[in-house]
Amino acid sequence: MDSWVDGRPGDALSLKDRGLAYGDGLFETIAVKGGQPLLLDRHLQRLAEGCSRLAMAADHGLIRSELLAYAAVLGEGVLKLILTRGDSLRGYAADPAAAPRRILQGNPPVVYPPAHGQQGVRLFPCATRLSIQPALAGLKHLNRLEQVIARAEWQGTDCAEGLMLDLEGRVIEGVFSNLFLVRDGVLVTADLRRCGVAGVMRAELLFQAKSLGIPTEITDISLEHLQQADEVFVCNSVYGIWPVSACAALSWPVGPLTRKLQGIACALLDA
Amino acid sequence: MDSWVDGRPGDALSLKDRGLAYGDGLFETIAVKGGQPLLLDRHLQRLAEGCSRLAMAADHGLIRSELLAYAAVLGEGVLKLILTRGDSLRGYAADPAAAPRRILQGNPPVVYPPAHGQQGVRLFPCATRLSIQPALAGLKHLNRLEQVIARAEWQGTDCAEGLMLDLEGRVIEGVFSNLFLVRDGVLVTADLRRCGVAGVMRAELLFQAKSLGIPTEITDISLEHLQQADEVFVCNSVYGIWPVSACAALSWPVGPLTRKLQGIACALLDA
Numbered sequence: 343m344d345s346w347v348d349g350r351p352g353d354a355l356s357l358k359d360r361g362l363a364y365g366d367g368l369f370e371t372i373a374v375k376g377g378q379p380l381l382l383d384r385h386l387q388r389l390a391e392g393c394s395r396l397a398m399a400a401d402h403g404l405i406r407s408e409l410l411a412y413a414a415v416l417g418e419g420v421l422k423l424i425l426t427r428g429d430s431l432r433g434y435a436a437d438p439a440a441a442p443r444r445i446l447q448g449n450p451p452v453v454y455p456p457a458h459g460q461q462g463v464r465l466f467p468c469a470t471r472l473s474i475q476p477a478l479a480g481l482k483h484l485n486r487l488e489q490v491i492a493r494a495e496w497q498g499t500d501c502a503e504g505l506m507l508d509l510e511g512r513v514i515e516g517v518f519s520n521l522f523l524v525r526d527g528v529l530v531t532a533d534l535r536r537c538g539v540a541g542v543m544r545a546e547l548l549f550q551a552k553s554l555g556i557p558t559e560i561t562d563i564s565l566e567h568l569q570q571a572d573e574v575f576v577c578n579s580v581y582g583i584w585p586v587s588a589c590a591a592l593s594w595p596v597g598p599l600t601r602k603l604q605g606i607a608c609a610l611l612d613a
Numbered sequence: 614m615d616s617w618v619d620g621r622p623g624d625a626l627s628l629k630d631r632g633l634a635y636g637d638g639l640f641e642t643i644a645v646k647g648g649q650p651l652l653l654d655r656h657l658q659r660l661a662e663g664c665s666r667l668a669m670a671a672d673h674g675l676i677r678s679e680l681l682a683y684a685a686v687l688g689e690g691v692l693k694l695i696l697t698r699g700d701s702l703r704g705y706a707a708d709p710a711a712a713p714r715r716i717l718q719g720n721p722p723v724v725y726p727p728a729h730g731q732q733g734v735r736l737f738p739c740a741t742r743l744s745i746q747p748a749l750a751g752l753k754h755l756n757r758l759e760q761v762i763a764r765a766e767w768q769g770t771d772c773a774e775g776l777m778l779d780l781e782g783r784v785i786e787g788v789f790s791n792l793f794l795v796r797d798g799v800l801v802t803a804d805l806r807r808c809g810v811a812g813v814m815r816a817e818l819l820f821q822a823k824s825l826g827i828p829t830e831i832t833d834i835s836l837e838h839l840q841q842a843d844e845v846f847v848c849n850s851v852y853g854i855w856p857v858s859a860c861a862a863l864s865w866p867v868g869p870l871t872r873k874l875q876g877i878a879c880a881l882l883d884a
Contacts (some may be wrong), residue, residue, distance in 0.1 A: 347628070353623030355625060355628055356626075356719060357624055358718075362630070363695070364636070364755065365756050396762070397765060432723070433762045433764070434757065435765070436761070436765065445628060445633075453760075473746035475744035477742075478758055484633070485758045487635065487636055487667075488748070488749075494703070494704050494707065509746070517704060556706070591879050602840055
């Protein structure tokens, strides 16, 4: 469907936009079913935190109402919201009077091979490392060259996702997913205070696990931790959960906690 | 003057452009005098290296001829070239068939206070650190959120530039400049293999210094090194050289090597 720019149909962006010039903005990729944006509150919560940390004064009520209106027209698919700092003066200093710009884009539902969810996926071991940057860690901002060059490391369909470590060797996430492991019944995911994207599905799964009395841990994960895991899976707010069956020489069975959480994620995304 | 998109006048960008989505591209900011883009070969050389490292297959002959044509119309001012990876499919994987997109923007000459060049400038000591990322170090790419948040750390005119260290405490550069120091007659600038932008004026000054028999060193610079410097200056390809008179509690005199190189930079930018 047609994109919207600042609430009106449009297919073009001002060349002065700071999203283009500097990647100065944030985005959210939201699954839409039955005209509803799914996990909307979590998406809006992350966006608001990003705006706060980047000092972008957005109208969050307006963003919510536009997301609801756009999703109602889209019906089924994937909605992408890009929020930039608006037009720029020349140079890095932002115009304090510039209003953030809202861009909504609609795509048809993404169809992944059913085997990804059933038998699990193989991860490509990316050589590209995530840099350490606490000032931007966790945010879904528009500076995504690390993901672009990591994703270009493999072609073909053997690997559905890539595994990214940080520059100091910690296991962080996938290129477009967060990563969890299960060890002795504990659900573990990477601490994202140095780098990584704090995914909406990651937050929801941590919440759901706590509600079910499943112990959770947010910590630094080494390759040894990963190797010794009983189960490994990746997740995001569009496909839900894919069990991870292998990465390079490592392999894992698809385990019961992965299946349990996969059912929950499926239910959330089939709403 | 009007912007050009892919060689034609235009003021709008496709919303699918990967420059917007991911900051997936490069840029050059080029001074124009008498209808000529200055230091053009160095700008094109850095752009070509960036394209090579990011695996963007651009037509560099076409880019050169467009820059020359655009500068001839602009006459005097600052020309900004943005080269993006073109339109995207959904997701980080690039469409191998997509052609890079060329965006040319013209601005009037930037007028800085003459005192910046005469008495020198004070640097704001930025708390924002540059992350270590060898895969992107040196490139003038579109992922510039670190510069955006660093530039937002100070307002007013007391400080004309900011000083940026890397996450490990090395002195790297300004927010929109490279930094040099002079110590015992040696011209020293930061090694940019971990982070930083390899500026065109930096490269030209290193070349000019070698031609004049001035010893040069590209190395890691600590705050102690900076403190002990005999002279400090910042540079870029638009303003040339500004002596640095102070940063926080540190101060330096404006020295003879700074003045000598400043004369050379002025001549290059007055061509």
